[in-house]
Amino acid sequence: MSDTVEGRWAEIFGPRYLPVTVILCLGVSLFAFNAFLSSTALPSAVQELGGIEVISWATTLYLVLAIVGGAAAAMLKRRMGSRWSLLSFAGIFLAGTLIAAMAGDMAQVLVGRAIQGFGEGVVAALCFALIPELFPSRLVPKVFGMQAVVWAVAAFGGPAGAGALTELISWRAAFLINVPLVAIFCTMVLLVVPRGGRVKQASGFPGLRLLAIGGGTMLVALAAIAPSVQAVLLLAAAAATLAGAVWLDRRSVQRLMPPDAFSLRTAVGSGLWVFLLMPVAGAATAVYLVLLLQQLWDYGPTLAAAVGAIMAVGWSLASVTVANVRRRSTRHILIQAGPVLLALGLLAVLGGLQWTSPALLVVGQVATGLGFGMSNGYIMLTIMEASSDAERDRTSTLLPTTQSAGNALGAALAGVAANAAGYAQAPDKMAILASIVPLFAMAIAFAALAFLAALRLVRLAKVTPVGTFAEE
Known part of the structure; x- marks a missing residue:
């Protein structure tokens, strides 16, 4: 890219790129707002359902499964194509949302949050993959700037919006706000994202590597709540597990x-x-x-x-x-x-x-x-x-x-x-x-x-x- 080529803000909001910009912002906002959701809505869920001893795991499982989903995103894109990957995993995120919103106990909330995390981890990673696919390099800094604005809005608006919904309606409404957002996102994907060809690959699933990534991340999460000596051991085990996942991946065909x-x-x-x-x-x-x-x-x-x-x-x-x-x-x-x-x-x-x-x-x-x-x-x-x-x-x-x-x-x-x-x-x-x-x-x-x-x-x-x- 030439140093003299300049992208303009008007371009990403113009007719050619606006739909793609909206898709990326929606994809990022689903992850960003849900990252801030738990701290506001879940205390009310615990008051209704009990299970305060596991409240932190609602966030932990969401993040761990999001990391696993993100790690698998490139493989899923090659196998399913961009459009169907985004639609499928937005649907998985929506399923997790509905499970959490309709939960009868905290165990069901945890299941819903885990499913949410996996689906949104894939969606967020695929949105990043779409940036070089759908935007020229000169516009990429503008796209990243817009994503930073989305995160800033989520930092303020996420807790405030979830708090208002929780207080005025219920904590379940704070989860269900995702439903119209997912519907808009999927509609935009159908209209804008090309089908894209699937890449034929050898059979097999990288289960061991994904398990190592998830297990290593879980060890990190456990270290955050463990006593000091055990925490150091858990972090050492996490580092070894994640390094092993990278080592295995370098030697894999897929x-x-x-x-x-x-x-x-x-x-x-x-x-x-x-x-x-x-x-x-x-x-x-x-x-x-x-x-x-x-x-x-x-x-x-x-x-x-x-x-x-x-x-x-x-x-x-x-x-x-x-x-x-x-x-x-x-x-x-x-x-x-x-x-x-x-x-x-x-x-x-x-x-x-x-x-x-x-x-x-x-x-x-x-x-x-x-x-x-x-x-x-x-x-x-x-x-x-x-x-x-x-x-x-x-x-x-x-x-x-x-x-x-x-x-x-x-x-x-x-x-x-x-x-x-x-x-x-x-x-x-x-x-x-x-x-x-x-x-x-x-x-x-x-x-x-x-x-x-x-x-x-x-x-x-x-x-x-x-x-x-x-x-x-």
């Missing part, structure tokens, strides 16, 4: 991932490491900030959540602002600056908490959001451009899966760091402030690792031939 996934010798592999490590670093504030504001500054839930959501606003604003960058050299600077801003933002948030400075904390939240927003889209674009035409589907569908895995791993590591420092047993505010220092130190260290991976990505991207997607 691969789920590109052959250079997570290899530091290629731009694709290095980019995936950046994409994994940044969410790991960001999890410190994503998991603990709202709770810390209530504990340390006596903020109410609404105000604390609003401050927590500032990061999402900074992310979306940065994504939209930098989407007009044309020069590849400037994009490389943004990729490297992202982890740096993330680390500085985390440091500022920690300083704001330690010195009781709301202004410094807000600056830190904004910087964190800017770090993700200015780099995320161009990391994905660089990975897609460096991927060969034959591997682009596998590469694109792996992106949201990698990000979800980073969020899950970051949440677990944050829990281990905080609990090891005595956060859960802290008797007063001073003890809480002391216990969160290791948590933020760990997060900043992962941001530094993401910066090193970003340097590697940029260096390799400069010498990696681009595929035809980048030249359109």
Whole structure:
């Protein structure tokens, strides 16, 4: 792609691309809103159905199955084609929604959430695969900017909308709001997405690899709630299991991932490491900030959540602002600056908490959001451009899966760091402030690792031939 070619915002909202843009935003919004749904609607479900001891698993199972679904998405697209894959797994997501909404006990809610997660994991990954398929490279930053806006709206609107439906009607209505969204999504898919040919493959199903991915992710989830020593062992087992899944996949005839996934010798592999490590670093504030504001500054839930959501606003604003960058050299600077801003933002948030400075904390939240927003889209674009035409589907569908895995791993590591420092047993505010220092130190260290991976990505991207997607 030439550095002088510029895509315009008007194009993605014009007659040619608007239907596709709507499909992608709907696909992402289903995942985004449901990621925030559980924290608002499920407490009411527990009051009606009982089973408070398993409430956290409603989110855990959703995310674990979403990661498994995302890992299988490229294979499913090749076997079924884009259109029928999207329709089928939107239908599976809808089935899970109806099971959860009509549940008579929490066990049925968990089953529904697991089915929801698998269906939406595939849909979200396929939406990423459609980006290089249906948009030229010059418009991709705009598309990523729109997706960031969807996430920001979900961060604010998801809990508020689910809360309103739960309070005014019932928690079941918060689930059923997905029904018209899925109907609109499927209608748009039928109208816009081409049938696409299916690729004939050898028989067989990658059950062992999907089991390893799901099992490794589940071990990460268990580590988040386990005592410190057991948590470290669980994380070690998770790392070995997930590494084994990647190793097996590289030696398989029917691969789920590109052959250079997570290899530091290629731009694709290095980019995936950046994409994994940044969410790991960001999890410190994503998991603990709202709770810390209530504990340390006596903020109410609404105000604390609003401050927590500032990061999402900074992310979306940065994504939209930098989407007009044309020069590849400037994009490389943004990729490297992202982890740096993330680390500085985390440091500022920690300083704001330690010195009781709301202004410094807000600056830190904004910087964190800017770090993700200015780099995320161009990391994905660089990975897609460096991927060969034959591997682009596998590469694109792996992106949201990698990000979800980073969020899950970051949440677990944050829990281990905080609990090891005595956060859960802290008797007063001073003890809480002391216990969160290791948590933020760990997060900043992962941001530094993401910066090193970003340097590697940029260096390799400069010498990696681009595929035809980048030249359109």
